[in-house]
Amino acid sequence: MSELVEIVDSLENKISMLLHKLELLDQTNLKLEEELNAMKKGHELTENSALEWEEKYNSLKLANSMLGSNTNKTEAKLKINTLIRELDHCIAQLAE
Numbered sequence: 001m002s003e004l005v006e007i008v009d010s011l012e013n014k015i016s017m018l019l020h021k022l023e024l025l026d027q028t029n030l031k032l033e034e035e036l037n038a039m040k041k042g043h044e045l046t047e048n049s050a051l052e053w054e055e056k057y058n059s060l061k062l063a064n065s066m067l068g069s070n071t072n073k074t075e076a077k078l079k080i081n082t083l084i085r086e087l088d089h090c091i092a093q094l095a096e
Contacts, residue, residue, distance in 0.1 A: 065076035 062076060062079055065073055
């Protein structure tokens with residue numbers, strides 16, 4: 001009978017240890033999920049910032065080419081042609 005009590009006690013100890021490990025793993029998992037979410041937000045902010053800077057760079061490049069810079073004249077001409085086509089399309093829609 002005492003052997004059975006020892007087995008039950010041993011099982012209780014093992015279950016208690018497993019529950020404790022599970023609780024620790026749950027806490028670690030929560031911390032990692034919070035860290036992941038923070039990293040995702042940081043990545044998104046960095047990505048948005050990069051897109052903003054890219055748009056600013058493109059605008060400056062276009063403005064520079066329109067001011068007479070020889071390096072981007074074809075790009076400026078293409079942009080102007082695109083804008084003219086868009087305007088023509090808008091005028092055509094208004095005329096309908």
